[in-house]
Amino acid sequence: xxxxxxxxxxxxxxxxxxxxxxxxxxxxxxxxxxxxxxxxxxxxxxxxxxxxxxxxxxxxxxxxxxxxxxxxxxxxxxxxxxxxxxxxxxxxxxxxxxxxxxxxxxxxxxxxxxxxxxxxxxxxxxxxxxxxxxxxxxxxxxxxxxxxxxxxxxxxxxxxxxxxxxxxxxxxxxxxxxxxxxxxxxxxxxxxxxxxxxxxxxxxxxxxxxx
Ligand SMILES: Nc1ncnc2c1ncn2[C@@H]1O[C@H](COP(=O)(O)OP(=O)(O)OP(=O)(O)O)[C@@H](O)[C@H]1O
Numbered sequence: 519x520x521x522x523x524x525x526x527x528x529x530x531x532x533x534x535x536x537x538x539x540x541x542x543x544x545x546x547x548x549x550x551x552x553x554x555x556x557x558x559x560x561x562x563x564x565x566x567x568x569x570x571x572x573x574x575x576x577x578x579x580x581x582x583x584x585x586x587x588x589x590x591x592x593x594x595x596x597x598x599x600x601x602x603x604x605x606x607x608x609x610x611x612x613x614x615x616x617x618x619x620x621x622x623x624x625x626x627x628x629x630x631x632x633x634x635x636x637x638x639x640x641x642x643x644x645x646x647x648x649x650x651x652x653x654x655x656x657x658x659x660x661x662x663x664x665x666x667x668x669x670x671x672x673x674x675x676x677x678x679x680x681x682x683x684x685x686x687x688x689x690x691x692x693x694x695x696x697x698x699x700x701x702x703x704x705x706x707x708x709x710x711x712x713x714x715x716x717x718x719x720x721x722x723x724x725x726x727x728x729x
Contacts, residue, residue, distance in 0.1 A: 522643050522722055524590050526602040528686075529648030529699075530678050531670065532658035537705050538648065538714070539600045545715060551586045551599040553579075555664075562666040572614045573624040577631070579606045584635055591640060603639055604691075607632050609681040617677060641691035644721055646714075648699045652676060693721050 525548065527535040536552065543550045555561065560578055564571040583603040590597045607629075615625040650658075655675050659667050686696065695717050704711040 522596055523593075524597055524599065524640070524642040525644045525646065526599045526642035527646050527648065528602055528605055528682075530650060530655055530675060530682055531667070532655040532662075532675075533648040533650045534658060534699055534704070535600050535648060538646070539598045541704065541711060542598050542718070545711075546596065546598075548596045548598045549593060551590060551597055553582065553600055565666045565669050568614065568619040572611075572620040573628065576606065576611045576614070576620070576628055579610070580628070580632065580635070584638065587639055599642065602642060602645065604641075604685065604689075605682075608685045609678060613674075613677050613681045617674075644693045644695065644718070645689065645691075646695045646697060646718070647682070647686050647689075648697055649682075650699050652679070654700050655679075693724070695721055 525542070527539050527542075529535050539550055539552070542548060558575075558578065560571050560575040564575040580603070583601075583606055586599060587603060590599060611620065611625065611628055611632075614620040615622070620628070652672060652675055656672070659670060686694070697714060697717065702710040702713070704714055
């Protein structure tokens with residue numbers, strides 16, 4: 519019987535991944551893998567000057583996310599991961615290159631590194647994509663008030679959203695749930711959270727019954 523081992527929550531900056539991952543961990547008893555924002559040595563510099571720091575930041579995230587994947591694989595419990603490694607490559611790095619914030623040689627170098635790593639990368643059993651429009655993202659980014667995120671431009675969020683949609687349209691590495699979170703408040707509204715849980719339960723049952 520297949521077991522749900524690795525769940526990843528995907529979505530743009532401020533979509534509410536961390537909140538959902540925490541709530542799912544509490545509800546299902548899953549372990550969590552979060553990105554430690556405070557210890558990131560490049561994030562603040564990156565937001566101040568993307569051109570200068572994009573490559574450094576992407577290599578940092580790639581390595582950090584690969585280590586998460588390796589830990590998840592070893593773990594016998596189910597783990598919910600806050601953002602997948604595919605988003606780093608197919609959304610963030612791609613967006614930086616296409617917007618002129620990463621040079622071609624750096625991007626090619628990055629892609630070659632990603633390719634070398636790919637035999638070790640296993641996809642999540644279930645990917646939950648949180649789809650959010652710009653006003654929702656902006657509202658949530660403002661609410662949490664991280665200083666360095668004040669410089670995030672609407673344009674940046676918009677092109678990230680376009681890359682997210684492109685990536686998710688072609689995503690075929692495992693089970694996928696798409697949740698439009700624009701009208702949801704699963705932190706404070708029990709019914710909104712229950713709606714997400716019921717979608718996940720359906721997928722979990724599907725995983726089991728396929729065996
Ligand atoms: N590969 C990446 N390239 C550029 N920035 C990234 C990358 N991965 C994460 N970040 C940035 O790191 C910061 C920390 O992300 P964090 O894990 O808190 O999630 P978030 O995107 O803010 O999501 P949410 O609000 O949905 O929990 C954010 O500003 C995020 O955009």
